[in-house]
Amino acid sequence: MPILEVTNVTKEFGGLTANKDITLSVQEGSITAVIGPNGAGKTTFFNLVTGVYQPTSGEILVEGKSVVGLKPDEVAKRGISRTFQNIRLFGEMTVIENVLVGMHKHLKTGLLGILLNLPSTRHEEIEAEKEAYRLLEYFDLAELLNEKAKNLSYGAQRKLEIARALATKPKLILLDEPAAGMNPKETKELTDIIKKMGEEFGVSILLIEHDMKLVMEISEHIYVLDHGEKIAEGNPDDIRTNPKVIEAYLGSGAVQLGQRSETNANTTVE
């Protein structure tokens, strides 16, 4: 059963069509990737799914229910969480506080509970802190718990964003270029984490990524966008050899090249 179903979604900004007639679905428990050259409309698409933008037309269903017209926080409550291409951590807050903010929507305590420091509030808070700590351990960030998020290394910040997103206990997590700016070793580590993560946290994954090695290695299904339109979809092997994809990335000249030798095309896409 698909966790996310997007049908014929179009987004226009004034005269510019950023996303045109996109249809896409993410199966429960799967890892799905959206790729495409810069400016293809991938991040716009993420913003449509998470409620930051509203689609001009089309339908977005999460577990069969429409999320069109909902605000980002309401979409988050339906079980969708995300990371950002340009990291958006709460810089002045500590690492563990960032994760605790992710848990916000699961904390039940009210104003009176906070003011009177009721036992239930205290209990809930301690449990949340422990859970946040476990998440940090999972991402190897536990020693940094009292560090300000803005002081972390780039790679650590990317990981913290994922940890924070997972803290919301999402059904679907959207990762926007999780490996951007990471060195090969960090990327390798991240690849492993993403692979395991789906199963361990029971979360489906939709990611945007430019690192083709990572995408080909972990994705079960890939969608390719170009100029705001979906130009191809399929499993990694289909995508690797699809002439339309190669054209989008490298221009029409490369297609002839690709047709001449499939292995060549393989490397060029990477």
Add this chain to the structure above:
Amino acid sequence: MMKEKLIGFLQNKWSQVILFTLFVVITSLSLYLSQKSVVAFLLLLASLLILYYMKLKNLTKWIIGGGILFILLPMASSGGPAFQSYMEVATMVGIYVAMALGLNIVVGLAGLLDLGFVAFFAVGAYSYAIFATPQASNFMPFGSYPLGGESFWIFLIIGGICAAIAGVLIGIPVLRVKGDYLAIVTLGFGEIIRIVFNNLDRPVNFTNGAMGISSVTPPSIFGIQLVFPHHFYFVTLVILAFTIFAVLRFEHSKLGRSWKAVRENEIAAQAMGIPLVKTKLLAFALGATFSGMMGVVFAAKQAFIDPTSFTLLESFTILVMVVLGGMGSVPGVILGAALVTILNLQVLTELTNWVNQLTLNGIINVPDALSPAKMQKLIFGLLLVIFALYRPIGLIPAKNKKFDEKKLKTNRLAIDRENTVAIDKDNV
């Protein structure tokens, strides 16, 4: 060598306690014995700052601090004829500290620049003043007014609630507006409320307009009327204690975290499921509550209020307190509010008197235009610019809560231990 020894001595807990006790005893005694010693009074207040930096448990600090404020300060200053004026200053400090703490929720934690904060103070003050004078009979269809002095205690809550409602009413249109505009819109609202209070003497006379409301019924408790500054000092202190307690609770709860998250990055906060408008409204409403409560105290203490007490300058004064002390930092804001209030009420007037004295004696000639009492705006302006440029974190910067790694780990260790025990058993 000497220096190291001295530092070592000063960092020792017990030597700190001894020195501190000595300091408090000397200042209290000199305050008690001297006829009028502003310096001793200020030094005694400063002992609280020293206390803050001492190596003691938090609870101990609270108890000592409470003891100084509730018992020592009123006793020590009761010695001379200036008793009531000391208490007056201390009361004003308390009122401003509570207001600054309220604004700190809005500006410091939630990152919303509110430039009309005094509006909530005004709402609180008018809510009591109207009902504690015959003013209310102009429009109330039932009941007889003024209400008795006992109603003051209920009005502390009503005033807080009225201010919170005003906060929400202002917030609903304002908080849809993006960041920078907020400052202007709140500034506008601050002015609107003042203009409205200034003109609400017709068609129905609610506020008595620019004439103000006088002869506000003094509060009473157990049949005693509270009229002297030292009475209000204790009332203020109790409310202040509640305020500090509450803001600390808020800051370290999920609420405080959601405010800070909104301040740090609205889009990410929303993506984490935090509703923006609701979170900001709550900051507005809760911040306003403390201001409203102190408004009630202010109206009762002054026994007279008019719109001139609630000008833009007041809003900016509270903002200066927050920026100076450290946005988002409770101890910082307390210090900032105390410093600015004392500067306003004591230092500037003392300086002016001194300058006037010198001018009278012909020693120097300072023209009236440059008298220190008139320099308030210049000083505030300089403070704002200097702090924003060189120390935006303020005098006592905000600190994040430190989590104890060991405590958070316990769970897993326990499981590990169980596992090891199980393995050991297997081995046996």
Add this chain to the structure above:
Amino acid sequence: MLQELLFSLPQVLIDGLALGAIYAVVALGYTMVYGILQLINFAHGEIFMTGAFIGTGFFIMLMGMSWAAAIPQLLLFIIVILITASFTGLIGVGMERVAYRPLRGAPRLIPLITAIGISFILQDVIRFIAELTTGRYILTGPSLFSDQITISFSSISSWFNNASFKTSFLIVLITAILLMVALDYFVNRTKWGTAIRAVSLDRETASLMSINVNKVISTTFFVGSALGGATGVLFAMQYGTIDPYIGFILGLKAFIAAVLGGIGNIRGAMLGGILLGVMEMFAAANLSVLTGGIFGAEYKDVFAFAILIIVLIFRPEGLLGKPTAEKV
């Protein structure tokens, strides 16, 4: 009721136009700075006030000199307005240098706070200087161009009352229009204007195109503040009496005008200014009639803020602005 409204309309329009022209030129300063730095320059109202004081100071000084009496008033006026504009322009540049430039990377709250600080400092410094030199801080300038002119609207139709104004009204209006036309030309037709527009669109790319961003920002502040100061002179001439606190509320209103027209949009600021001026005068004259005496002219400031809030909620991009979405 309609009769009463129409009766006073000619005078309302004339007063509104004078006030609106002043709002419009001050609004330009807000809009230019906002366009280029996305910063609300709170202290702009004080620059306007400073201009009013410098201008009045010069008038008083020149009037005291015998040789100046020989110069035609109009020429005197042009000299004073040029000198004042250069002064306030430099103050604006200095302000940016000291209080805004070091904070370009800081959280947005911080430059707003320095702006408030600068406002306070300017208010008090001007008060000191005025009080030290003249003994009081409320100044009344020499009355210039004060011949009364009456337009007999009543001869057109008996619905209207006559409207009268001083010659200064014409001067204010003409100068304001000249300033706006000159600015429009400067921004849209000159090399410097192109640089300003480039920097406000994309600072980084502009700097890659070998545009000196700091210089462009300084220029913007100079031009905006010079306009603000010049308007101060116009204000002092039109209304006679000034004090160090006129800048704050007037600045706010001008800001409202800028938002009404579409902040960052220069023609929008002009439109917004004129509209707000006329609406405010209309409210001041007619609120009492319209509400059956419940609300009077004292609520005209409330009216202006109400406009701001309505615009921000329903059309935050303003009348001439284009909607923008934040990049995520």
